[in-house]
Amino acid sequence: MFLETIALLVILLFLLYKWFENKAIFFKDKNVKYDKFIPFLGSFKDLVIGKKSMRDAVIELYKKFDGEKVVGIYDNNTPAWFLRDPELIKRITVKEFDHFVNHKVTKSTNDNLFGLSVFAMADQKWKDMRSTLSPAFTGSKMRLMFDLIKEVSEQGVEYLKKREARDSEIIMEMKDFFNRFMNDAIATTAFGIRTNSLEDENNKFFKMGKAVINFTFFKLQFLFFFNFKVISKFLNMRLLNKKYDDYFKTLVIDNMKYRKENKIVRNDVINILMDAKGMSLTENGAKPIREWTDEEIVAQCFVFFFGGLDTVSQGLTFTTYELMANPDCQKKLMKEIEETTKILNGQPLNYETMSKMKYMDAVVNEVLRLWGGAPTLDRVCSRDFVVEDNENGNILIQQGDIVFIPVSGIHTDSQYYADPNKFDPSRFYENDSPVNETTYLPFGAGPRKCIANRFALMEIKTVLFYLLGSYSIRLCSKSHVPLELKPGMQLQSKHGFWVKMVPTNTEDHKKWINS
Ligand code: HEM
Ligand SMILES: *[C@@H]1O[C@H](CO)[C@@H](O)[C@H](O)[C@H]1NC(C)=O
Numbered sequence: 001m002f003l004e005t006i007a008l009l010v011i012l013l014f015l016l017y018k019w020f021e022n023k024a025i026f027f028k029d030k031n032v033k034y035d036k037f038i039p040f041l042g043s044f045k046d047l048v049i050g051k052k053s054m055r056d057a058v059i060e061l062y063k064k065f066d067g068e069k070v071v072g073i074y075d076n077n078t079p080a081w082f083l084r085d086p087e088l089i090k091r092i093t094v095k096e097f098d099h100f101v102n103h104k105v106t107k108s109t110n111d112n113l114f115g116l117s118v119f120a121m122a123d124q125k126w127k128d129m130r131s132t133l134s135p136a137f138t139g140s141k142m143r144l145m146f147d148l149i150k151e152v153s154e155q156g157v158e159y160l161k162k163r164e165a166r167d168s169e170i171i172m173e174m175k176d177f178f179n180r181f182m183n184d185a186i187a188t189t190a191f192g193i194r195t196n197s198l199e200d201e202n203n204k205f206f207k208m209g210k211a212v213i214n215f216t217f218f219k220l221q222f223l224f225f226f227n228f229k230v231i232s233k234f235l236n237m238r239l240l241n242k243k244y245d246d247y248f249k250t251l252v253i254d255n256m257k258y259r260k261e262n263k264i265v266r267n268d269v270i271n272i273l274m275d276a277k278g279m280s281l282t283e284n285g286a287k288p289i290r291e292w293t294d295e296e297i298v299a300q301c302f303v304f305f306f307g308g309l310d311t312v313s314q315g316l317t318f319t320t321y322e323l324m325a326n327p328d329c330q331k332k333l334m335k336e337i338e339e340t341t342k343i344l345n346g347q348p349l350n351y352e353t354m355s356k357m358k359y360m361d362a363v364v365n366e367v368l369r370l371w372g373g374a375p376t377l378d379r380v381c382s383r384d385f386v387v388e389d390n391e392n393g394n395i396l397i398q399q400g401d402i403v404f405i406p407v408s409g410i411h412t413d414s415q416y417y418a419d420p421n422k423f424d425p426s427r428f429y430e431n432d433s434p435v436n437e438t439t440y441l442p443f444g445a446g447p448r449k450c451i452a453n454r455f456a457l458m459e460i461k462t463v464l465f466y467l468l469g470s471y472s473i474r475l476c477s478k479s480h481v482p483l484e485l486k487p488g489m490q491l492q493s494k495h496g497f498w499v500k501m502v503p504t505n506t507e508d509h510k511k512w513i514n515s
């Protein structure tokens with residue numbers, strides 16, 4: 001018995017060793033440099049052990065292979081290609097998109113609201129859903145949604161006015177503030193309901209939304225660390241609890257029925273999804289491309305939470321941080337807002353006028369360069385692909401292989417951005433130079449890029465316009481400059497984002513703006 005146990009152990013160890021060895025030599029004759037294989041930790045080791053933020057781990061890995069076009073890395077235990085060359089990235093995401101259609105998550109999950117969302121859908125189904133949803137994000141729809149966002153922004157300023165009347169100083173943690181704010185924006189644009197999460201701190205929609213984000217990140221992190229399909233199946237990894245699935249399902253489907261019965265047309269995403277479901281209220285409403293299930297429809301509203309809540313409130317939070325840390329930039333932006341208000345001459349802000357604000361655009365671009373919410377993009381290879389212009393010989397990327405695009409590495413490479421760690425909106429403002437799409441990828445690239453990039457920029461700019469129209473954002477005793485990132489996947493500050501808001505009609509503000 002004893003001997004048999006030993007023998008079994010030896011065999012098991014041998015198999016394990018073979019398995020590791022197999023992984024470790026994956027890149028051996030593939031004409032690339034590659035990272036050393038560390039079982040279970042992989043190339044993002046410092047992220048996995050909780051020492052670094054995802055952003056910093058990606059930058060570090062990017063720097064490690066300076067001068068290379070493509071290298072081999074390990075996504076935990078899975079070998080993956082790490083693309084360092086902007087021209088190659090363009091080929092893979094844009095020109096030869098057909099070889100790299102899907103996102104990595106498609107491989108691990110498909111039975112829940114997240115897995116059914118357009119982000120995780122694959123192949124033809126993805127194409128159909130993407131073209132169903134695209135009309136929601138065109139220029140003309142943007143104008144309509146702009147009005148909804150404007151309302152939410154005004155609601156935010158009203159809240160601050162109340163605080164102003166109550167407290168002697170407005171000291172705020174911006175992440176929490178913007179989360180509530182943006183939650184209201186999602187409620188109104190995606191779910192067709194009005195909430196005020198700043199005033200009513202415990203409204204159900206807010207609580208549910210928060211739980212969803214919590215859950216998604218928790219489980220995505222889990223999937224990231226153990227991206228075996230088997231394990232997630234074994235643990236019956238629904239990304240969300242049934243409770244939350246059901247809440248949103250009821251919310252959306254009941255809403256649709258109610259609108260259908262009462263013939264209510266509202267310019268939001270539900271309306272577009274009703275068209276997609278063949279519930280169109282208008283004679284010439286779009287015809288459905290294919291039959292979608294209730295779950296598939298609801299999942300697309302949910303994408304606003306998953307794709308749109310944290311990214312946008314993060315964008316806003318980091319913007320207020322940078323404006324606080326760089327008062328000259330803030331003053332310049334406030335001046336542009338003042339001039340724009342003059343041009344409006346008493347009229348409310350409109351989408352066209354806002355789109356013409358060049359410094360605003362530069363500030364937001366610069367924030368997303370330094371602090372973009374997605375440090376990497378990923379694709380799964382759906383048809384073999386050969387990189388022919390590699391120095392050390394051809395590279396064959398095979399069907400099923402994962403490729404990573406290190407966005408934050410490229411965004412902080414001094415080859416493309418002089419003095420890359422400096423917050424400097426003028427790089428997008430002076431000499432009329434717009435962004436170079438080859439090396440600027442906060443929203444991804446090609447047919448799979450963020451479906452809502454214009455919507456996201458509109459949200460961020462509108463909120464900033466109203467906020468900075470009434471308050472300057474200043475250092476307070478709880479502020480931390482420079483900021484330190486919290487380890488983990490989510491881009492967060494270790495010490496929160498504390499600021500002091502000073503009303504623009506005070507002496508304090510006047511002294512500051514002229515100093
Ligand atoms: C500043 C805010 C945002 C940033 C930085 C951002 C970034 C991204 C990135 C990097 C991707 C992956 C692109 C790729 O793989 O090439 C993506 C995809 C996506 N985003 Fe956003 N996003 C933002 C806001 C939003 C908002 C507000 C929504 C809400 C509707 C949204 C919905 C989506 C969807 C649905 C996809 C998947 C598209 C597809 O697979 O076809 N995003 N986003
Ligand atoms: C979110 O997660 C944190 C920490 O894991 C927990 O303290 C908090 O209660 C969670 N919030 C919700 C709404 O589930």
Ligand SMILES: *[C@@H]1O[C@H](CO)[C@@H](O)[C@H](O)[C@H]1NC(C)=O
Nearest residue numbers: 086087415416436437438439
């Ligand atoms: C954009 O950047 C790439 C990579 O550095 C460069 O080759 C290209 O010329 C740039 N395009 C423009 C219009 O500046």
